[in-house]
Amino acid sequence: MSTSGTSSRLTPTTRQESLDALRASTDEPVDVLVVGGGVTGAGIALDAVTRGLTTAIVEAQDWSSGTSSRSSKLVHGGLRYLQMLDFSLVHEALTERDLLITKLAPHLVRPVSFLYPLEHRVWERGYVGAGVALYDTLASIAPGKRALPLHKHVTRKGMARLFPDLRHDAAIGAVRYWDGSVDDARLVTTLIRTAASYGAHAASRTQLVELTKDASGRVDGAVLADLETGDRFPVKARNVINATGVWTEETESLAGTEGGLRVLASKGVHIVVPRERIKGKVGLILQTEKSVLFVIPWSRYWVIGTTDTPWEQELQHPVATSADIEYVLERANSVLADPITRDDIIGTWAGLRPLLQPGTKEGTSSAKVSREHTVASPTPGLTVIAGGKLTTYRVMAQDAVDFALGKGAKARPSITTNVPLLGATGLEVQQNWGRRHAATYGWTPALVDHLLHRYGALLSDIVEMCEADPGMAAPLAHAPAYLRAEIAYAVSHEGVLHLEDIMLHRTRLNYEVADRGIAALDEISRIAADGLGWDEDTRLAEVAAYTARAEAEAAAEQDPDDATAERTRLAADDVAPLAELTAGGTGGGHKPGSPTDSRAAAGPAGT
Incomplete structure (x- = not known):
């Protein structure tokens, strides 16, 4: 080769x-x-x-x-493993975290800080502070220069400054520490x-x-x-x-x-809330009786999750149920001064942990x-x-x-x-050119930052598209966080075969806007059709397929349990259905996602 x-x-x-x-x-x-x-x-x-x-x-x-594509979108050392005294595992993860931030993918993986609220003034501050100090120490002995700041103790006054919407009586102080965030897809x-x-x-x-x-x-x-x-x-x-x-x-x-x-599969659910709905500059990490709950600042919104429940349905289309959403809301609202409601939620996703x-x-x-x-x-x-x-x-x-x-x-x-990933080498060059690109195309600093985070040094590819066709430099009419060029680039460089590939994985429009991106489908599908050579019938079929999927997912969120929600979600057909398998060359296999005897016998996954 x-x-x-x-x-x-x-x-x-x-x-x-x-x-x-x-x-x-x-x-x-x-x-x-x-x-x-x-x-x-x-x-x-x-x-x-x-x-x-x-x-x-x-x-x-x-x-x-x-x-x-359905994770908590964090690159982290696993603070909870310190409670299990698994120091080698935490050190390994922290080493990988810092390698991604400093060398392999500094455009994709960025620092994000969290507050760990404290409820007890003396013993908990010492206990948690010692744990986070050890976390920092394990990161410090990783090869190379330290990638992230050391943790700090924060007073109640400092908490109010960093996270104004944290309920005044929810904590007596906090520990602020750093990890990384990433667009997983x-x-x-x-x-x-x-x-x-x-x-x-x-x-x-x-x-x-x-x-x-x-x-x-x-x-x-x-x-x-x-x-x-x-x-x-x-x-x-x-x-x-x-x-x-x-x-x-x-x-x-x-x-x-x-x-x-x-x-075995365990389901984790996240909800998405507009950034302006919660006043805060940093993230939160909360220990619940079932899982760790993160409130993560991300671009124009907050990501809040997750859950940890057994999943016993088909494996391809996990969905968030009404009960999942209420659980996340309840846990988040236990510390928020201005509680959020279902009306504040603009998107959700559900993923399966192996x-x-x-x-x-x-x-x-x-x-x-x-x-x-x-x-x-x-x-x-x-x-x-x-x-x-x-x-x-x-x-x-x-x-x-x-x-x-x-x-x-x-x-x-x-x-x-x-081996740095594409977009890492030359990142600083494109960062230095950011202002010029902004002035040339009328892009805001936030949009330039968005582009650098997604493409890194490959931003030059997007600029070339805009130079060849200035119309590509314009934002999408109904999804202005993205440029028309980004859709064209997804088609020409990033392996798109179907419209849902763009909506779910090349962008995050499936959960970034309240209508799951449906209003933007016409413009996006026409750009995709130009790049992929779709005729009008194909374009309309792709729009219909994504719309049916989005509507089925939205409807499933109203259902009370996994089994009911699964039936609702599966009402929408897949654009490329999975084939039957042939086990051991003997024929008569099963479809991935259907329960096997061993899976059924093993029982539900633990939390």
Whole structure:
């Protein structure tokens, strides 16, 4: 696989070229086939290709469409793990956090500070202060210069200045500490594009439907389904790595063995409230009886969450119920001087955490096992990684590729600590040009900051579009936080195949505005149609499909429980439905997301 002149663009054409290359693998197998296009799979693809391995990655839906676009959007060390005395895990996560902020993705990952309110004057201030001091210490011993400020103790007066809407009697003071925030979906897209720039083949809406084996019983490839055409074809790979998160057991079952990891799904829900509705300059972190609740300042709004409840429905479309929303509101209002209501909410999202269950199935070899993730092999040729969190995706990727390569890993060590993501190199140059761009196109400082956060040094690509067509520099009429150029760029560079890809993952309009972006659909769909060559019937069908999805999600929020909400959500059809699977080459498989016997027997996930 040559990487000379390789483009970072993801388009329908590059997708087809990747599928063609995979078809050709029956003559010359790829070294690594990654299954799953979330942050872990994307990280694995980048790790593998930068080691000099021929690499391909496939995703059954859009990039980051599962857990990796539905997180709390934080890059953090895991303050709660200090309570469990898991110092090594916290140190690892803090090291990765600082590496992202300072080197790998300083445009995507930015510092954000939080107040940890204190209710007791003496013992709690000392207890929490000591814990946060240890958090800072573990960050300080990470390689390189400190990325974030040290924590500070804040008086009640200081709290009132930093967060005026914090109820006066909610705390006697606070500890202010720092972590990072990230647009999770953009991180994944950038990882995929970076991997593609080094020669990785990347194909979304491409589903693994069967694992194949050679005469010795080793997994030697797969059968893939192109969900855009319905075509199925075989591929060959020296190593297949399963990074499918909550779909881990479903993918493992295709090997026709009983081995593998046990993963259960837990639902987390977030609500979105306009920034002006709550007066505050920093975030809050609150300990509840069931979970940690964050009130996170983000762009033009606040993100508030999360919940932690068992999810026993299909895996593709988790939804927020009325009960979920009321729970988040109640916990947030316990400390807010001016309580928020459902009328203040402009959006929600629900995601599924892949909870790694203790131990592995019989006959499974495992490598690195931590409280967060495990790498294992249920059968030769197939590597499985599960658990973990967004912050440590790079370590997880390194562990997975090391395990797949076995003894060969020493000859091809990971180098991703030294591989900045697209947009990182040259960031300061574009920051320095920001004022000139603003003056040229009439952009506000906030809009320039928005563009730098999303694209980093790749802002020059957006500017080139605007130079070629000044109309691209204008904001969308019904979603003015975004430029027309950003929609065109999503189509020309970021792998968009359907309108929902833009609304859910290239922008955040699905939950950033009260109508889920429906008012902006006409303008956005016309820009997409120009770039993707849609005729009018196709454009209208895409608009109808997204509208039906948005309306079904909104209706599900009124339902009281998961089962009812799921039925409401599934009334809207998928633009590219998943295919049936073939377990162990024997036929008669099941669809990812349908309950398996092992999942049903395991019972609900713990909180």
